[in-house]
Amino acid sequence: MDARALETLRAVGSQGGVTAAARVLHLTPSAVSQQVALLQREVGVPLTERVGRGLRLTPAGEALAEAALDVAVALERARAACDRFLTRxxxxxxxxxxxxxxxxxxxxxxxxxxxxxxxxxxxxxxxxxxxxxxxxxxxxxxxxxxxxxxxxxxxxxxxxxxxxxxxxxxxxxxxxxxxxxxxxxxxxxxxxxxxxxxxxxxxxxxxxxxxxxxxxxxxxxxxxxxxxxxxxxxxxxxxxxxxxxxxxxxxxxxxxxxxxxxxxxxxxxxxxxxxxxxxxxxxxxxxxxxxxxxxxxxxx
Amino acid sequence: MDARALETLRAVGSQGGVTAAARVLHLTPSAVSQQVALLQREVGVPLTERVGRGLRLTPAGEALAEAALDVAVALERARAACDRFLTRxxxxxxxxxxxxxxxxxxxxxxxxxxxxxxxxxxxxxxxxxxxxxxxxxxxxxxxxxxxxxxxxxxxxxxxxxxxxxxxxxxxxxxxxxxxxxxxxxxxxxxxxxxxxxxxxxxxxxxxxxxxxxxxxxxxxxxxxxxxxxxxxxxxxxxxxxxxxxxxxxxxxxxxxxxxxxxxxxxxxxxxxxxxxxxxxxxxxxxxxxxxxxxxxxxxx
DNA sequence: GCGTCCATGCAGCAACGCTACATCGTCACG
DNA sequence: CGTGACGATGTAGCGTTGCTGCATGGACGC
Missing domain, CATH: 3.40.190.290 (D-Maltodextrin-Binding Protein; domain 2)
Structure with missing residues (x-):
């Protein structure tokens, strides 16, 4: 379970699609799609579902995306813990x-x-x-x-x-x-x-x-x-x-x-x-x- | 800031050395050493200090290791969030x-x-x-x-x-x-x-x-x-x-x-x-x- | 029906992370 | 005080991962 992949999932959820997520993450849609697919295989639950030509998160996907925020928070807190030891x-x-x-x-x-x-x-x-x-x-x-x-x-x-x-x-x-x-x-x-x-x-x-x-x-x-x-x-x-x-x-x-x-x-x-x-x-x-x-x- | 590297740092801290950490992580000491070195370069603060032929975490290292636990907790929570959607x-x-x-x-x-x-x-x-x-x-x-x-x-x-x-x-x-x-x-x-x-x-x-x-x-x-x-x-x-x-x-x-x-x-x-x-x-x-x-x- | 848009699969390539090996410093023991 | 063992750390080489570019297939709108 990679933190990067979770962040990607979050982006797909909040931006409302693979392409839009790819844009804010500075990636190609293909990369985003692959990351989500990998994550999906890892957890064994469908995280996204097609809706028209687009895509949205399933309830499981939403839950994971929400949890992903806490991961991101914890990571930034870790970084901040070190920064406190930096002089400036x-x-x-x-x-x-x-x-x-x-x-x-x-x-x-x-x-x-x-x-x-x-x-x-x-x-x-x-x-x-x-x-x-x-x-x-x-x-x-x-x-x-x-x-x-x-x-x-x-x-x-x-x-x-x-x-x-x-x-x-x-x-x-x-x-x-x-x-x-x-x-x-x-x-x-x-x-x-x-x-x-x-x-x-x-x-x-x-x-x-x-x-x-x-x-x-x-x-x-x-x-x-x-x-x-x-x-x-x-x-x-x-x-x-x-x-x-x-x-x-x-x-x-x-x-x-x-x-x-x-x-x-x-x-x-x-x-x-x-x-x-x-x-x-x-x-x-x-x-x-x-x-x-x-x-x-x-x-x- | 990789969650794996943070976990490795934690192991170095709790196991009290690179070699011991490598043992529990099923890695070579070299891999552990490299991960910690990389992490160190990323945060810009020394995380470890030599003590005799061994090694221990600096205060900054301790702080980061502590924060690393919260990252691990958040990650497991994320996994659990998906597991709830699994039938069993x-x-x-x-x-x-x-x-x-x-x-x-x-x-x-x-x-x-x-x-x-x-x-x-x-x-x-x-x-x-x-x-x-x-x-x-x-x-x-x-x-x-x-x-x-x-x-x-x-x-x-x-x-x-x-x-x-x-x-x-x-x-x-x-x-x-x-x-x-x-x-x-x-x-x-x-x-x-x-x-x-x-x-x-x-x-x-x-x-x-x-x-x-x-x-x-x-x-x-x-x-x-x-x-x-x-x-x-x-x-x-x-x-x-x-x-x-x-x-x-x-x-x-x-x-x-x-x-x-x-x-x-x-x-x-x-x-x-x-x-x-x-x-x-x-x-x-x-x-x-x-x-x-x-x-x-x-x-x- | 056709063009457009979006997600996704596949091939190729670059980068990352690991192992194996060598080196250096430190401690224990004779 | 040398010698051997142990522990950390660099270096070379290799396998794996994750990216891009391109092609494919399905869905919407004119």
């Missing part, structure tokens, strides 16, 4: 963040971490749908993700460690010459029939807008779907609609005003997602500590 | 016992286990000194061991699971024509200056006899050292001395009488020793259950 922490930590969080957090994080030698950060921005953040944790050590404020946490159960970083209000962005621009606050009723610029379907802020619409009585009229908040801001500025904009993501355009939204709880939570085994690495913990500090400094 | 338990369990416990427990254990198909027992008798029982757990799944009643448990800390099986009184075995043979009980004072037949130095019952001697005021006069209780019994029968005999180990020789000893707590405890990782295997647990049942039946 050392290693590479891969951090991913969605665009606006990257803008907000990564520069400060990098400066803080630069002071710790031996520790190298590898940052990347990943713009994924809300349901895909968890899958990123297979490939990344730390995934900075966001979700609507009022929704329950992340799926994945105890496989994931969630570190809350920030709660960010969502304001209504309107052009300066808009009737609402002079208001100190707006409510759902004020937003009936305005043209909205929203993010793409499935992305975190989208569901908040749906909630606002529900309160105002009619589904919001979405005229554009744009994920990059800078582009959104430019569109609002040019009078093509209003938008829900995370407060810290606001670029400060002079011809746009952010008006606080009342009457509905509109906000997003920014969390760091870490797989439990990766959270055992001392360097990863260190990065998480720094990340929390950066967020706390922003929160004042 | 299956596998080989290696049980070792010292001679008199083997006589007492193994026949009944084997009959009970024979009813469970798929489960095969491999029994062996191992006559080792008290301090060497723990080391056997590297090579065996279940080690039936004994120790003087009044002494504290087994070394090895949380690496070991100890399953108590029996408490067995030690009686004084005397020949029928001995002055003490008609007594219903004897005390330490009665045993001053009698010639003793004891087990070899370092073996479990030896220290109990030393305790009896201490109570009687003088060191016991040991005239023979014999480990096999049947031989001891024959020597007692022939009038060559008296002995401390575990009650259940008594063969029932007509010309020998067992007289209860009072005034000192004289007894031994029979325990099953199982490494924590091996205890995760379902078949091992099953065998332990049966073993406990056999012991309980004897205890009435």
């Amino acid at each position: 922490p050392q290693g590479l930590v891969r951090v991913s963040a969605f665009q606006s969080a990257a803008l907000l957090l990564l520069p400060a994080l990098l400066t803080r971490v630069a002071a710790i030698d031996g520790l190298t950060l590898e940052c990347s921005d990943e713009d994924v749908a809300q349901d895909d953040f968890v899958a990123l944790t297979d490939r990344m050590d730390v995934v900075i993700a966001h979700r609507p404020d009022e929704e329950a946490g992340w799926p994945g159960g105890d496989a994931l460690r969630v570190v809350p970083l920030l709660r960010e209000p969502l304001d209504v962005a309107v052009p300066l010459d808009h009737p609402l621009a002079q208001r100190t606050q707006v409510g759902p009723a004020d937003l009936r029939d305005v043209p909205w610029i929203a993010v793409r379907e499935g992305f975190p802020v989208a569901r908040v807008l749906a909630g606002v619409g529900a309160r105002s009585g009619a589904a919001p009229r979405i005229v554009h779907r744009v994920n990059d908040f800078h582009v959104v801001e430019a569109l609002v500025e040019a009078g093509h609609g209003v938008s829900l904009l995370p407060r810290y993501a606001f670029g400060g355009g002079a011809r746009v005003r952010l008006v606080p939204l009342t009457g509905v709880r509109a906000g997003r939570r920014i969390d760091a997602l870490v797989r439990r085994d990766r959270a055992e690495r001392l360097v990863v913990r260190r990065v998480l500590d720094e990340l929390r500090a950066v967020a706390a400094a922003l929160d004042e | 338990p299956q596998g080989l369990v290696r049980v070792s016992a010292f001679q008199s416990a083997a006589l007492l427990l193994l026949p009944a254990l084997l009959t009970r286990v024979a009813a469970i198909d798929g489960l095969t027992l491999e029994c062996s008798d191992e006559d080792v000194a008290q301090d060497d029982f723990v080391a056997l757990t590297d090579r065996m799944d279940v080690v039936i061991a004994h120790r003087p009643d009044e002494e504290a448990g087994w070394p090895g800390g949380d690496a070991l699971r100890v399953v108590p099986l029996l408490r067995e009184p030690l009686d004084v075995a005397v020949p029928l024509d001995h002055p003490l043979a008609q007594r219903t009980q004897v005390g330490p004072a009665d045993l001053r200056d009698v010639p003793w037949i004891a087990v070899r130095e370092g073996f479990p019952v030896a220290r109990v006899l030393a305790g009896v001697g201490a109570r009687s005021g003088a060191a016991p006069r040991i005239v023979h050292r014999v480990n096999d209780f049947h031989v001891v019994e024959a020597l007692v029968e022939a009038g060559h001395g008296v002995s401390l005999l575990p009650r259940y180990a008594f063969g029932g020789g007509a010309r020998v009488r067992l007289v209860p000893l009072t005034g000192v707590r004289a007894g031994r405890r029979i325990d099953a020793l199982v490494r924590r990782d091996r205890a995760e295997r379902l078949v091992v647990r099953r065998v332990l259950d049966e073993l406990r049942a056999v012991a309980a039946a004897l205890d009435e």
